Amino acid sequence: MPATPSKAAKPPAARSTQFDLVEDYGFNLDDNPVRPRELDPKGQGLEVWWDDFYNSVMTGRGARLIEDESDSLAECKNATRYTSKLNQYELLKGDKICVISETGTVGLMEITEAGSEYFGVRLTVWPAQ
Numbered sequence: 529m530p531a532t533p534s535k536a537a538k539p540p541a542a543r544s545t546q547f548d549l550v551e552d553y554g555f556n557l558d559d560n561p562v563r564p565r566e567l568d569p570k571g572q573g574l575e576v577w578w579d580d581f582y583n584s585v586m587t588g589r590g591a592r593l594i595e596d597e598s599d600s601l602a603e604c605k606n607a608t609r610y611t612s613k614l615n616q617y618e619l620l621k622g623d624k625i626c627v628i629s630e631t632g633t634v635g636l637m638e639i640t641e642a643g644s645e646y647f648g649v650r651l652t653v654w655p656a657q
Contacts, residue, residue: 540655542601548646551580556589557633557653575629576637578647584613585647590630598626601654604634619647632656 545562549555553564554577567577575591578584587593592610604626614625621642627635634654641648 540657542652542654544650544652546640546648546650548641549578549585549649550646551578553577554586555651557591557627557629557635558631562635562651562653576627576635578616579613582613583616585616585619585625586613587627592628594626594628595623596626597624598636599624600636601634604628604636616647621648629656 543560547564549564552567554567554574555562555564556575565574567574572588575589576585576587576593579586585593593612593614594604594607594609595611595614596607596609598604598607605628607626619639619642621639623639623642625637625639627637629635633656636652638650639647640650
């Protein structure tokens with residue numbers, strides 16, 4: 529009996545959104561839809577947020593940031609230069625940042641606008657596998 533060709537596993541369906549991220553607001557990758565919301569008074573509760581005290585995009589709840597110009601789910605999953613914060617003054621229009629949540633959900637965040645008052649963000653999210 530001839531072997532049947534195996535089908536390559538398809539990556540999970542991605543969902544995309546676009547929003548403006550302002551100081552002390554952030555998001556969670558597992559929210560559906562992903563929308564920015566205010567950081568709680570103790571500075572907890574979000575996976576990614578813009579912290580005005582540190583002038584940085586920060587992570588919490590076990591999430592990791594990877595700034596290496598990854599452009600796909602596979603590249604984000606293979607990247608290993610993790611950090612918990614990125615200086616807001618080093619983020620430029622066109623930068624791409626991978627975000628990996630503690631649950632394994634992967635996000636690709638592209639900066640569409642970089643200003644002093646907000647970041648324009650295009651976010652693609654792939655659910656954990």
